[in-house]
Amino acid sequence: MSNKWSEKAAGVWESAARKIKNLAPAKIASGDPSGQGPGKSSVPALKAVGTKLFVIFFLSILVAVVIVGTLSYRTSRNVVEEEVSKAAQQTVIQTGEKLDFLFRTYEKMSLDIMIDKTVGASVDQLARPNNSDSDIAIARMNLDSNLKKYSQTDENLAGIYVIPLTEKGIPTGYGQEKLIQENAALIKSVKEADGKAVWFDSKINGYFTQLSFPTFGVARVMKNDYGQSNYMVLLEIKTDYLYNQLSSIRVGQTGRIEAMNTKQQLTVTEKADHIGQAAQVKLEGQLQDQGRTKADVNGEQNLIVYTKSKQTGWLIYGYAPLDEITEKANGIFALTVWVAIISALLAVVVGWLMSRMIGKPLVELGHLMNEGEKGNLAVRTLFTQRQDEIGQVGKSFNGMMSKITDLVNQTNRSADSVLETARELTDASKKTALSAREIATATEDIAGGATSLAVAAENGNDLTTKISEQMKYVIEKNIRMSIATSEVQQMSERGIEQMDELTQKTMQSEQMTHSLVDRVDTLKQSTSSIRKILDVLTKITAQTNILSLNASIEAARAGAAGKGFMVVAGEIRNLADQSRESIVNVAHITEEIQREMDATVEALSAAYPLFREQTESVKEANQMFSSVKNEMDNLLIQLDEVSTSINELNESQMTLADAMTNVSAVAEQSSATSEEVASLSSEQQSVSEGLVRLSVKLEDVSSQLSESLTKFKV
Incomplete structure (x- = not known):
């Protein structure tokens, strides 16, 4: 029985010594309560409990501040982005509705021309068989005179043309034969529409007249009283007119609004020579009539809002860099950085004080445990007057040493x-x-x-x-x-x-x-x-x-x-x-x-x-x-x-x-x-x-x- 008690006491000493002697470096003499003397036992500074408390306290405050600041920054950034996106989308939708109103105006004008009796009579006169050259010239003059009363009322019209639907048809203008052959596919699409309005995408030099500026157009088949379709009427409109409508609207500071066709080719843009080229903005998947998304433009993440024209089928879209839209949220990020720096300084001071209050008594206690491990049961602590947990540990240590002495x-x-x-x-x-x-x-x-x-x-x-x-x-x-x-x-x-x-x-x-x-x-x-x-x-x-x-x-x-x-x-x-x-x-x-x-x-x-x-x-x-x-x-x-x-x-x-x-x-x-x-x-x-x-x-x-x-x- 005595041997078991002896082995148990020795095991308690060895376990306590292994747990405490690594808390902090110190020196203590055998049998000296002050902790001074030739006995030596050291712990690396990075493994000391004071260092660990300092690091844990410092990292806890710093990580908490960084997480809260980051979440605040991201939340404010998302809110700003959402509000700007809604406003930009509403602007683009209103712009699309305005353009659709203009497009309907020109569709109505083409319909008025189609049902105009004087224009129809001139076209019928031109389509008569066995016309002499003088008859053709007179018919062209009458047609041109009738069309001018429409074109002169709108300065944005580049021209109004009546084009034959077949190669055998007589052109209404001089030198149009080659242009008619070049635009045969468009003429065919108008003929297949059978009287419905067909919109042509923007073209740099126009369609049926060589111009120095880009135009787009709307056309429809002209039917005579017998229901025959020999000619079509085409209204060519200046593309600059649409660009002027879009240039006054901005998305963000540097963003802009453009339009492209269903093949994602530009129809309205700032640079006229880019018309007909692939748009920088690439919209993937099945698009709805209106919406918003994000995409890379020239290697930069952009916000894109769009709406689809009900008349032309074009996509009117606006885009701007996301960093520019969320620029107002950067102030929160800067504030987060400063708060993190100040919190780090406070954590350093408080952590140092905590390491002094807790680490030093633990070092002294570790040296006393080493002396007890060597068989010296007379060692006692001197910090029993403290009213905190460290004082309780000192009192418990002294009590434990007394009981171990009695046990021996x-x-x-x-x-x-x-x-x-x-x-x-x-x-x-x-x-x-x-x-x-x-x-x-x-x-x-x-x-x-x-x-x-x-x-x-x-x-x-x-x-x-x-x-x-x-x-x-x-x-x-x-x-x-x-x-x-x-x-x-x-x-x-x-x-x-x-x-x-x-x-x-x-x-x-x-x-x-x-x-x-x-x-x-x-x-x-x-x-x-x-x-x-x-x-x-x-x-x-x-x-x-x-x-x-x-x-x-x-x-x-x-x-x-x-x-x-x-x-x-x-x-x-x-x-x-x-x-x-x-x-x-x-x-x-x-x-x-x-x-x-x-x-x-x-x-x-x-x-x-x-x-x-x-x-x-x-x-x-x-x-x-x-x-x-x-x-x-x-x-x-x-x-x-x-x-x-x-x-x-x-x-x-x-x-x-x-x-x-x-x-x-x-x-x-x-x-x-x-x-x-x-x-x-x-x-x-x-x-x-x-x-x-x-x-x-x-x-x-x-x-x-x-x-x-x-x-x-x-």
Whole structure:
């Protein structure tokens, strides 16, 4: 016991020393409470607890300030970006609606020109076949005069042109043939629109006249009063007009608004020579009628807001750099940086103070623990006057040292007592081992006899088990025989019922056959009556035919007055002929029925004896089933008697099996108890011998403990 207390005290000292001696570097003399002296133990500065507290406090404040500042900056940046995006999108939508209004104005102008009677008359005059050159010149002059009243009302119109839809058509202007060929695809699209307005994208030098500035246009087919489409009207509008509408609107400080077609080619932009080129802004995916997104423009992230023109299908979009839009949020970022710097300086000061207040006492405590590890139990702390946790640790340390000193003294006294007790225990253990050896020998003899009895009981139990299995087999076969006999009895009863029903059915069939023969005889008599009636009808038909012939002769003698009667006589003769043919057909059918009835009577007459024989056979089978049923009833009675005897025999056998099982169980229990006693005796002998060895060892350990306790300074 003293050795365990000594090992436990040493383990506590070693564990406490390992945890505390690495807190901070210090020097302390053995047995000096002030901590000064030749004893040395050092901890690296970076691993000192004061340094760790300083770093944790500094990083906690700095990280908290940086996280809060960063979140504030990002939140304000997102809010600014969202508000500017909404305002820019609303501006672009309003601009798109304004442009759609302008586009509808020009579509209306093209419609007015198309339905203008004077313009239509000039076009019809130009489209007439076999026109002379003077007629063509006059028609062109009239058309040009009629179109000027539209073009002069709008300075943004570059020109109004009437263009033939086919190559055979006569151009309305001089030198337009080549331009018409170049724009054949556009002319085809207008023709396919069949009177609807078709918008042309911006083109640098115009479409049907070489210009020094870009234009875009709207065109539609012109139909005459007959619905023919030979020409189209085209309004070319200056692209600068649209750019002037867009240039006054800005997205951010440096952003701008442009327009591009469905192929993302520029139609309205600041630089006219860029018209028709691919736009710098690339919008991917399926675009809605209006929206906003972000994309890279010249390597810089830009905010893009757009709307789609309902008239032209162009995309009017505005874009500006995101950094420019969120520039107002940069002040929050600068404020975050300054707050982080000030927080870092405050953390340095507070962290240094905390390391001095906590780290220094821990260093002193570590050196005192080192002295205690070396066996000096007289060391004590000097900072017990503090009212914080450090003071509580100092008081607890002093209390712990006092209790360890008392424990060492008590252990020393206990070691002497244990040494004396160990010597007495050795003598008692030797006597116990001798007695256990004698008990083990006697128990082995008892176990041998119990084992022989258990073997004999087991053999008797096996024989009883085999008899029980044979009885179960006989009982099972008897039950199966009873079931089979019951099934045969039930089948016999069902056979009797079926044979009774078959007898009744056979007798009914015999009666029905006899009745059928009688009815066929009655039908034969009826058929004979029908033949007599047919003979009478045949005679009547012949007389009617003769009467009609006589009537025809008399009508012929009467001349013109008897023509009507002759027609009636002819119809009567025809009816007589038809009646005669019908009577012949009915006679043939009646003869056929007569032959079939004769055959039926012969067949029924032949079947009647067979039904009689079948009825006798069924009655004999019914008697056989009745005999089988009676025999099965007798067999069931005998099987019941056999089953009763077998059950009584089985109960006797089960009683014998239970008795043999009890004998076997008692024998096995006796054998097991004997073996268990023998085992316990052997175990007691081993324990006694082990107890002797432990007593000797305890005596040696007590001596070693006394020597170890002499190393502590109390």
